[in-house]
Amino acid sequence: MVVELENVKKSFGKDVHALNDLSLxxxxxxxxxxxxxxxxxxxxxxxLILGLLSPTQGKVRVMGKDPMTHSEIKxxxxxxxxxxxxxxxxxxxxxxxxxxxxxxxxxxxxxxxxGRFQLEHAANRAVKTYSKGMRQRLGLAQAMLGExxxxxxxxxxxxxxxxxxxxxxxxxxxxxxxxxxLIICSHVLPGIESYIDRxxxxxxxxxxxxxxxxxxxxxxxxxxxxxxxxxxxxxxIEGEISRKKVLDHWRIEIKPSEQIQAMQQLSQLKGxxxxxxxxxxxxxxxxxxxxxxxxxxxxxxxxxAAxxxxxxxxxxxxxxxAAKxxxxxxxxxxxxxxxxxxxxxxxxVTNKFSLEVGS
Amino acid sequence: MSEATFNQASINPMLVxxxxxxxxxxxxxxxxxxxxxxxxxxxxxxxxxxxxxxQVGFTGLSNTIVSLASLAVxxxxxxxxxxxxxAIIGEEEGGTLLLLSAYPISVFQLFxxxxxxxSAVLGCSIFMGFGCAALVLAFTTDVMVDELxxxxxxxxxxxxxxxxxxxxxxxxxSCISKSRAQAAGLSLLLWFFAAVLFDLLVLAxxxxxxxxIESNFLAGLMLINPADVFRxxxxxxxxxxxxxxxxxxxxxxxxxxxLHLIALAVLWVVAxxxxxxxxxxxxxxx
Numbered sequence: 219m220v221v222e223l224e225n226v227k228k229s230f231g232k233d234v235h236a237l238n239d240l241s242l243x244x245x246x247x248x249x250x251x252x253x254x255x256x257x258x259x260x261x262x263x264x265x266l267i268l269g270l271l272s273p274t275q276g277k278v279r280v281m282g283k284d285p286m287t288h289s290e291i292k293x294x295x296x297x298x299x300x301x302x303x304x305x306x307x308x309x310x311x312x313x314x315x316x317x318x319x320x321x322x323x324x325x326x327x328x329x330x331x332x333g334r335f336q337l338e339h340a341a342n343r344a345v346k347t348y349s350k351g352m353r354q355r356l357g358l359a360q361a362m363l364g365e366x367x368x369x370x371x372x373x374x375x376x377x378x379x380x381x382x383x384x385x386x387x388x389x390x391x392x393x394x395x396x397x398x399x400l401i402i403c404s405h406v407l408p409g410i411e412s413y414i415d416r417x418x419x420x421x422x423x424x425x426x427x428x429x430x431x432x433x434x435x436x437x438x439x440x441x442x443x444x445x446x447x448x449x450x451x452x453x454x455i456e457g458e459i460s461r462k463k464v465l466d467h468w469r470i471e472i473k474p475s476e477q478i479q480a481m482q483q484l485s486q487l488k489g490x491x492x493x494x495x496x497x498x499x500x501x502x503x504x505x506x507x508x509x510x511x512x513x514x515x516x517x518x519x520x521x522x523a524a525x526x527x528x529x530x531x532x533x534x535x536x537x538x539x540a541a542k543x544x545x546x547x548x549x550x551x552x553x554x555x556x557x558x559x560x561x562x563x564x565x566x567v568t569n570k571f572s573l574e575v576g577s
Numbered sequence: 578m579s580e581a582t583f584n585q586a587s588i589n590p591m592l593v594x595x596x597x598x599x600x601x602x603x604x605x606x607x608x609x610x611x612x613x614x615x616x617x618x619x620x621x622x623x624x625x626x627x628x629x630x631x632q633v634g635f636t637g638l639s640n641t642i643v644s645l646a647s648l649a650v651x652x653x654x655x656x657x658x659x660x661x662x663x664a665i666i667g668e669e670e671g672g673t674l675l676l677l678s679a680y681p682i683s684v685f686q687l688f689x690x691x692x693x694x695x696s697a698v699l700g701c702s703i704f705m706g707f708g709c710a711a712l713v714l715a716f717t718t719d720v721m722v723d724e725l726x727x728x729x730x731x732x733x734x735x736x737x738x739x740x741x742x743x744x745x746x747x748x749x750x751s752c753i754s755k756s757r758a759q760a761a762g763l764s765l766l767l768w769f770f771a772a773v774l775f776d777l778l779v780l781a782x783x784x785x786x787x788x789x790i791e792s793n794f795l796a797g798l799m800l801i802n803p804a805d806v807f808r809x810x811x812x813x814x815x816x817x818x819x820x821x822x823x824x825x826x827x828x829x830x831x832x833x834x835x836l837h838l839i840a841l842a843v844l845w846v847v848a849x850x851x852x853x854x855x856x857x858x859x860x861x862x863x
Contacts, residue, residue, distance in 0.1 A: 268679045270861075289681055297679035302672035305597070307604035319593040320680045360676075370679075 219282065220244050220368055220399040221267055226276035228262055228423075236262040238423045240276075244416075246367075249390060249400045251410060253504055254420035260403045261300070262423075264370050267401070268297065280368065293321060296366030298357045300373045300403075306346035310337050310356050313345060314363070323364040331359040334389070336382075350377035358386065362393075369393065372403045387413050411500045419507045426507045431500065438506045440498040441471040444480060449489030456480045467492055590682040591690040598694020602660075608698050611656055615706025618652065619645055623714055635718045638728050639815040646811035649736050650804045651772050653703075654743040658764040660699055661747025664691045665857060666760045678861060688857050692748055692850065699740045707733045731814055735842065739807040742845035743768075746803075749853035752860060775802045803845035810838045 221244040228237040237259045244250055252260050265271040266278050269285025269292070278284065281291050304313045314328045332338045335355040340348065348356065354377040361369060375383045390400060390413050402414065411431050419426040419434075427434060441459050447467035455461075457476025461468050472480045477495060484493055498506070602608045623635055626644040635641070665688075668674040677687060711729035715722050747764055754760035779795055799805040813835060 270675075270678050289683070292679060292681040295679060297676060299672050299675045299679075302676055304671075304673065305601065307601060308597075312600070316593065316597050317680070319588060320590050320677070320682055322681065 220246055220248075220280070221401070222277070222279040222282075223263070223266070224277040224279075226266060226273045226278060228259075228266065228271060229274045236423050237266070237273075240420075240423075240425055242418065242425075242428070244399050244401070246399055247394055247397045248416065249394055249402065249414045251414040251417045251500075252401055252403045252420065253405065253417060253500075255405065255508070257422070258420040259423040260420060261372065263420075264297075264372060264401070264403065267368075267370060268292070268295065293364065294367040296361035296363065296369040298361040298371045298374055300376075302357055304345045304353065304356060304360075307344055309342050309344055310348065310352075311341040313356060314359060317360050318363050321364050327363065331362060334362075335359045336385075351379055351382055354378055355382065358389075362389075365396075365398075367398060369398055369400045370403075371400065373405075374402060375404075383409070408499070408501060417500070417503075419504060421508060421511045426511050431503070434503050434507070435474075435498060438498065438503055439474060440502060440506055442474050442477045442480075442498075443496045444470045444472055444477075444484065445492060445494040445496070446470060446484050446487070447490070447492035448484075448487040451487065452483075456483055589686070590680075591686040591693065594682075594687060594690025595694035595697065598691055599697050602695065602698030607660060608702055611699070611702035612705040612709075614652075614656075615703060616709050618648060619707050619710030620713060622648060623710065623718075635714070635720070638720050638725060641714075642728055642732050642811060642815045645732065646735075646808055649732075649739070650808050653736055653739045653807075654768050654772050654804055656702075657699060657740045657743035658747040658750075658768055660695050661744045662751055662754075662760040662764040663757050664695060664748050665751040666754050666757050667751075670757055684858050684861050685854070688748075688854050692745070695748075696741055696744055699744055700737055703733060703736050703740060707736065728815070732811060735807050735810045735839075738839070738842040738846060739803060742803040742842065742849065743771075745846050745848075745850040745853060749849045749856065752853045752856035771802055771804050776805070800841060803842065806838055806842050806845060810835065810842065813838070 221242060223240055223242040226237055226240045227235070229235045240259070240263065242250075242263075252263065254260050262271065266273055267280055267285060269278075269280070269287075269289065272286050278286075281294065283291055285291060305316075308316070311328060311332060314331060315325055318325055318328055329338070329341075332341045335358060337352060337355055337359065340352060345353065345356065354374070358371070358374060361371060375386060378386060387410065390402070393400065394413075402410065404410070414431070416428065416430055417434055418428045427437065429437075445464070445467050451468055455470055455472065456479040457473040458480070459471040459473060461470040463469075470480075470484075474497075481493070481495060484490070622644045623641045625633065626636060626641060665674070668677070668691075707729060711725060714720065714729075715725055718725075746767065750763045750767065751760050754763060776799075779798055782790065783795055799809070
């Protein structure tokens with residue numbers, strides 16, 4: 219186990235609870251996406267893993283050791299903090315050489331890293347002349363000094379152009395194939411889904427949900443969007459939740475369980491010009507889960523509201539008198555039947571809120 | 578420090594940090610500008626120091642050192658505080674302090690590496706600035722060369738201690754401040770108090786009490802200010818100057834032992850440094 223957090227709680231003083239009962243296990247070669255708004259507890263989690271903070275309660279182990287007392291493990295950790303300003307008057311090469319020496323690494327790899335991050339042409343220029351993207355690439359090169367076994371990256375793609383972002387993701391895949399464990403923190407990274415094994419969504423110091431993207435999708439049960447353009451579209455499609463006209467085509471929301479039937483039905487349409495199905499993206503899932511917890515907070519105050527807890531997430535039951543959650547993320551409320559499993563009990567509840575997530 | 582030594586991976590992180598601070602000092606032109614400033618200051622005083630008394634040209638070694646000490650006591654703390662006030666807080670605001678704490682280096686190595694590097698910048702500037710001035714004087718005046726070098730040697734040594742103690746105080750301020758601006762403000766306040774206000778206050782007490790207070794007490798009071806300790810060292814050595822002004826008369830009454838004064842100056846380097854390290858250590862383990 220590379221990273222092990224067991225029921226970790228971290229408070230600052232009496233009133234500030236930065237982390238509450240967080241558990242996290244990461245094996246060698248796993249990539250975790252750690253998502254949440256500002257103040258969700260991402261940075262505190264990273265600081266705990268780096269051994270810069272001690273947990274108020276619970277256990278933190280990195281490579282089997284307590285990072286607070288075993289600073290030697292830092293030689294195997296790469297870190298890129300959010301908003302780091304490197305020494306402006308030094309050149310890119312000098313900055314990397316400085317950090318390589320501090321890590322006790324040979325300077326041979328510095329030029330190699332500069333090349334990997336397309337900085338060799340600017341290697342001898344002062345960092346103050348670098349663009350935002352170049353600074354970020356320098357930061358990433360710094361984090362990868364000494365082939366770390368664990369990489370902690372806070373907002374790694376901020377300032378990167380699409381080409382550099384893609385190259386960064388490819389680096390992530392290469393590192394993973396070499397057995398490096400990665401934790402990538404972000405508000406949300408478009409396009410990262412296929413590079414992470416697991417996602418952990420945090421809100422106000424708590425884990426909202428944790429699991430693979432598939433787990434998250436299944437639990438959220440968000441509708442599939444099908445864009446269709448044809449001469450005639452029947453008034454009801456199998457599993458249809460809603461439809462709306464978008465430019466020259468219709469966008470139909472389908473229950474995920476009935477997407478195959480719906481696609482089959484639509485593919486038979488006369489004069490079919492366009493048929494495109496889109497599963498919910500990580501962005502949609504993130505907004506869904508954030509809205510769920512936000513809605514939850516409101517529901518708690520509503521008359522007659524009840525709580526149902528599923529694996530790692532809290533959901534609001536839409537019984538009579540339940541408060542309607544109308545957050546900015548949710549553009550529409552609609553009634554929908556949903557099965558929620560909480561391990562021992564299986565029950566059907568009517569979910570009064572949620573669903574269509576604002577794009 | 579040569580590149581060759583640094584190519585060894587196992588070099589002490591403290592030296593790596595000190596070397597980087599030294600490079601910063603050079604790139605920011607701190608090293609060059611402080612050296613030139615001190616050089617011009619020393620030569621200016623040597624040749625024009627007597628202008629007030631109607632004399633132009635070099636008027637003697639003691640005169641020069643005493644005048645130089647009076648000016649250095651104002652300017653040296655300011656330079657040292659400017660060099661050090663952002664040592665820690667600057668790194669924190671830039672985000673690199675958090676990054677460095679993820680590196681396998683200790684708080685001790687980071688703090689003293691920064692201090693060492695910045696001390697080297699200050700020390701070299703003092704040595705080059707005043708040293709070159711002494712060389713010019715050796716060639717252009719008829720003062721005995723050995724006398725000149727001993728006098729300037731002692732002066733440079735004491736100026737170094739003065740600079741180092743304010744450098745340490747600046748590091749301390751840097752560790753307790755919440756922002757770079759706050760550290761700059763605190764440094765300026767402290768400089769004003771130690772270099773300007775303190776002597777005026779002691780003088781005011783002396784005048785207001787019309788000598789009823791033990792002069793020993795007042796002279797003792799001056800020992801709590803590193804700027805005055807520096808002045809005492811120089812004035813006690815070059816005491817053929819008969820006309821001491823203001824507070825230095827007090828010091829004459831006391832006749833402090835030179836070694837004690839030097840020990841006190843060293844203490845003024847060590848104590849704030851220890852306090853700074855204590856604060857830094859506390860800050861990094863929140």
